[in-house]
Amino acid sequence: MRSTAFHPINLGLSNFCTYLLSALFIAGNLILPQLCHLIPDGGRILLPIYFFTLISSYKFGIRIGLLTALLSPLCNSLLFGMPPQAVLPVIMIKSVLLAIFAAGIAHYSKKVSLFHLGLTVLAYQLTGGLAEYILTNSLPMALQDLRIGFPGMIIQIIGGWFILKKLAEYEF
Structure with a gap:
């Protein structure tokens, strides 16, 4: 599974699409954990709160990544009580680290591969x-x-890798 050439996009905070895309990724980070929590210990085993933060940061840069990283755990905690407030600071720190590493690795490598995503996940973990x-x-x-x-x-x-490889095929 080779690297795919990849063009990350870094939208500014004055761009309406930044907030629209952030809202979509936050929604994904609200829905996916709810589905995973149907499985006993699904949240702790599957780590769903980080999935769309990885995608958003890797493809759309640090701004959308940080919005997703910060607002996803907050909204989940306020709306559903998960993650519990006691672990919320740790989840938010890991989410922010994920956004930083994903955006940085995508920006500097300009590639998406299992290696690059593995490096991203290992770094934030x-x-x-x-x-x-x-x-x-x-x-x-x-x-x-x-x-x-x-x-x-x-x-x-x-x-x-699968989603980002598909996103690499489209020009935004």
Whole structure:
């Protein structure tokens, strides 16, 4: 599975499409977790809150990525109580790190591949785990996503690759 040439788009904050696309990705990050929570421990195993943040940041840049990363967990917590407020800061930190890494890797590589997405997921999980350890002083909590959420990380990499590869075919 080779790299595909990729042209990330970085829309400004004064562009209406920035907010429209952000709203669509936030909606995805509201719906997907609700579906995953139908499975016992589905949220912890599948890590659905990060999926559309990965897609939005990788394809549409840091601004849409950060809007999605910040507003998705907040809206989910306010509307559905998930993630619980106790873990909301960690989820938001990991979401922001994901947006930064995804936008940066897409911008500098100009490619989408399983390797690039794997690097993105690994980078945000490791730095996010470190941040979680600093906040909680609990190594088991910091390693939870790596232990329990491994299927979700694989879905992010393979599902993200598939969607981003399809998006690479279209000019926006």
